[in-house]
Amino acid sequence: MSGWKIPLITPEVDDQDARAVYDVVLAGDVAVGREQEHFERIVTDITGAKFGVSLSSGTAALHLALLALDVGPGDEVIVPDLTYIASANPVRYVGAAPVLVDIKPDDGNVDVDILNDFIEERVRRNYILPKAIIAVHVLGEPCDMEKLLAISKNYGIPIIEDAAQSFGATYGAGKLAYKATGSIGKFGVLSFSGNNIVTTGGGGMLLTNDGALASKVRHLSTQGKLANNNFDHNVVGYNYRLSNIAATLGIVQAKKLSAFIKAKRLIYYRYRENLELISNIRMIAINPINNGSCWLSTAVFQDKKTRIKVEASLRSNGIECSTLWTPIHKQAPYIEAPFVGAGVSVDLAERSLSLPSSTSLRESEQKEVIDTIISTLVHI
Numbered sequence: 001m002s003g004w005k006i007p008l009i010t011p012e013v014d015d016q017d018a019r020a021v022y023d024v025v026l027a028g029d030v031a032v033g034r035e036q037e038h039f040e041r042i043v044t045d046i047t048g049a050k051f052g053v054s055l056s057s058g059t060a061a062l063h064l065a066l067l068a069l070d071v072g073p074g075d076e077v078i079v080p081d082l083t084y085i086a087s088a089n090p091v092r093y094v095g096a097a098p099v100l101v102d103i104k105p106d107d108g109n110v111d112v113d114i115l116n117d118f119i120e121e122r123v124r125r126n127y128i129l130p131k132a133i134i135a136v137h138v139l140g141e142p143c144d145m146e147k148l149l150a151i152s153k154n155y156g157i158p159i160i161e162d163a164a165q166s167f168g169a170t171y172g173a174g175k176l177a178y179k180a181t182g183s184i185g186k187f188g189v190l191s192f193s194g195n196n197i198v199t200t201g202g203g204g205m206l207l208t209n210d211g212a213l214a215s216k217v218r219h220l221s222t223q224g225k226l227a228n229n230n231f232d233h234n235v236v237g238y239n240y241r242l243s244n245i246a247a248t249l250g251i252v253q254a255k256k257l258s259a260f261i262k263a264k265r266l267i268y269y270r271y272r273e274n275l276e277l278i279s280n281i282r283m284i285a286i287n288p289i290n291n292g293s294c295w296l297s298t299a300v301f302q303d304k305k306t307r308i309k310v311e312a313s314l315r316s317n318g319i320e321c322s323t324l325w326t327p328i329h330k331q332a333p334y335i336e337a338p339f340v341g342a343g344v345s346v347d348l349a350e351r352s353l354s355l356p357s358s359t360s361l362r363e364s365e366q367k368e369v370i371d372t373i374i375s376t377l378v379h380i
Contacts, residue, residue: 005318011199012359017252024248033244042254047180049207051214054242058164058191058204062090064217065160065187075131080110081327082345083136100329102341106285109143118340133159137166137181140293159185165295168257173289182207198253200246263359268294274370296354304350313376324349
């Protein structure tokens, strides 16, 4: 249980979820069962991807995606600089090196123009190109996949979509209209950790439209065991399979996805309508053309000093909040990694504060958050 009067983000799990898990436990289908395949079908139906492989985490999904694309030592992989560090770590798991690319100041997603210029410069200098691009849909807002797909096509670089925060988000116009995040690149990665829109307590899924790649990933995720009744293995595999208990919870949760996203978007717009009346404060942008998940509503203040004061005020009133992630190129494991950009990621991270965004957040609770922020700003 959270110790906060108003927590930042908590899963919405009810009696229906509990009964489903209780029933499958009593049936003895704890580790393996038909619910795993059922969960995969529900998720692929939602996203439009042809294949889904349920896994123990989104990080495991990223790891297997890189392995399936034969990314390894000596290769480079593009990763946005402002994202959770788990988007970069699997690149190191396979022995490759991340190239960290700056972000746009409005929505925090990767700056595709900077990325394109970087790749064009590599081509001019006849340097080796990155082996893959990890495209993160930050805070649930779809990134510019049209431009990224053009880069992918022009230079033969596959895209892995990190849709951990954007399950259920779709594009609303252009060539990608009605397509879901995670279904567009060579692979899509979903996460069902405790703070994501749909939770299995911990878990993930790898999406793809390539049947051969799906089979390869599934084989790797089950210790590389051959399809016979003997303990024969033909590759070094991993214990990355999602448990049947987790899949059972995922089935019930996924059926509520539309309602969850509706609640998230309503929360975001309430914050925006109230807080953007104040000068020098804005919400991290969403593109009204698209249908983002609004996973975590995040305010941007005029400077770091103001953000710190608002953060302290919220916390002293029992309201949980959180800064954005420290940009990856500032993190100890990646301090020597190449960074391409001007430091927009650092500036946005210093001035931003994520606000309570649980799907169960009551309007009266949100009003308390808003009133506390306004009161703090008035007295600065």
